[in-house]
Amino acid sequence: MVNIGEKPEGLEGQGFFATSLDKVIGLARANSLWPLPFATSCCGIEFMATMGSNYDLARFGSERLSFSPRQADLLMVMGTIAKKMGPVLKQVYDQMAEPKWVLSVGACASSGGIFDTYSVLQGIDRIIPVDVYVPGCPPRPEQIIEGVMKIQELAKNESLRRRHSEEYKRMLESYNLT
């Protein structure tokens, strides 16, 4: 008997498994996150190594990279975001459909990194809400994979009403997002 993964709490019987809806949806979402690789610089090359066969992000359900925000679940921001690029990032985030998660990969995306200069945005959380930060310059592929696994944890345990709640709406308003 091989155990592939943790099964959620539920009622099991011959040929059926009954559990709550949000657990099933959480499981489905977590294991098929389609990332949008918003790769601007060096972290993008480490991402390409992560997608390669040695570290293989596709095992985690991210087989299909989507470069169109309309079809992506996870926005992976990898690399330095300059102030000139900020509006573009905000527009891409806006275009994604709920539920969406944001993974900030690398020191530059999380906080500006070593570039404390006039032209670099000191962290993407100044313009969009971020779920998981992956530190490193650039982070090793294993770290990026851990970041994706943490997003999977968030997706698995998220309540179905979260995106419609007052608190979420207030958070989006604080970023001036509709």
Add this chain to the structure above:
Amino acid sequence: MSELNIRNGGQLVSSETIDGEIAILNLGPTHPATHGVFQNVLKVDGERILEAEPTIGYIHRAFEKLAERRPYNQITPITDRLNYCSSPINNMGWHMTVEKLAGIEVSKRVDYMRVIIMELARIADHLVCNSVIGVDTGALTGFTYMFQERERIYEMFEAVCGARLTTNIGRIGGFERDFTDDFKHKLNDFLKTFPKRFDEFDSLITRNRIFMDRVIKAGPITAERALNYGFTGPNLRATGVDYDVRVMNPYSSYQDFDFIIPVGKDGDTYDRFMVRQHEIRESLSIIRQALDNMPAGKHYTEVPDYYLPPKDEVYKSMEALIYHFKIVMGETPIPAGEVYHAVEGGNGELGYYLISDGGRTPYRLHFRRPCFIYYQAYPEMIKGSLLSDAVLTMSSMNVIAGELDA
């Protein structure tokens, strides 16, 4: 007939009336991940491109201003992030520039070690570029094969300096540690097995009918126009001019090595691809020669003013302690002067123009970035070609966004 206003960041750049067939297409700045962030506004007639207007600066990180703030040994991490696919070459170029300014002469062993590291980085850079040309034509398999080989190169860099991609490798005067047995073992393994794997990649793509039909005659440029635009590196060699900084202004004992410079004929995408393929093979031969003829000696030069003394001496002798303190605090005695040093980077002549006023940090450091200079020619190269050829031309020019914007 309708009126078309092109705005750039809210400002009206141009305004004209166009007839219904011509469309404005925005290519970027969010490309599919491989190329980097730059934008091209194309005016297309169906699929044929009439005009292109590039916009860059989406990853401008102000390296030149940042360098005026940092002492000389802290600038190496910034140079990493120029052409980040081959960061050891940038690091070595910077060390050589400072050594030229300070008048330090490094030993032959250090030179040969630098050559091995730089050629490995060049192989890594060309592998990215050629795999990505394959991906843009739809051949994803070559990408996955070659990235596996790049992992082996990353492991070798890790054995020397501890980092995979942005290496900060080497020091002013040599290397931080000698090549370990593990590194030599990995390198010998690589030299034995990589040529076969590279031949597999070659056999998949180079004489593939579909690939050749797509890339031959895509994005050509003549040698005269290329020279006028300041092209260097594989893009210039693809047009037929055999200019290579390693041969013309040899540095780091490159004159001891025997290698050919591959040149193309038409300057189109196929020639750029093939020049890089041959350069990978030449780099393997150079590494083999360097490894076979490596002179004995230390992995650093005795310049205690710039190179950290060994740690046990720091704990025992007073001078070593003082040197250690001064170097860590950034008080290295660099003489005033100005120097220009160029190395052959993965994309061409990477130049460092350094002006020092004798202080702790450079007075002015300017990077002569090959990507920035040859990307200007992109609108001219794609004029009149189809949209799919424009994408291939861009990926074959190997424009790395970090080097474009600095």
Add this chain to the structure above:
Amino acid sequence: MSNIGNQQVLDAMRQSFDADVLSASEPYGLLTIEVNPSRIIEVLEFLNKHQELQLNFLTDLCAVHYPDDAGREIAVVYHLHSMVHNIRVRLKAYLPIDKPEIASATAIYSAANWMERETYDFYGVKFLNHPDLRRILNMDSMDYFPLRKEYALEDETRNDKDDRFFGR
């Protein structure tokens, strides 16, 4: 033809532009000539078209800011290269800070187009007759020239840096 060296270049320059060659030196073996900024186009044309010297490759174009040198604050530096003879030459033209204008080299070298835009973006040097002189790397809405020495590296409008952690 490799008997063309720094001395020949300097002699040819002095012969044709005697009054406009303001000084010459050879730091680290690279011939550096200071020229009169109003004659820079003639100098570049001369070196480009010269049959023997063939200094016809523009390697680099940048600027340096010397705030203490009154009347000569901005230096525009051109690096030229002759691939045939393997000589490099550096030309410098000094401009005053209140009127940093110099003619554009785009007509001779297409490579100068973006290099001059970058120099304008960083230092505010106006290149006359440039086909499209506007900012290239910074945002168009920026109203100062960041690489001049009087401006700081960091973003002045940041208010979240805690001085305790930065040693201030």
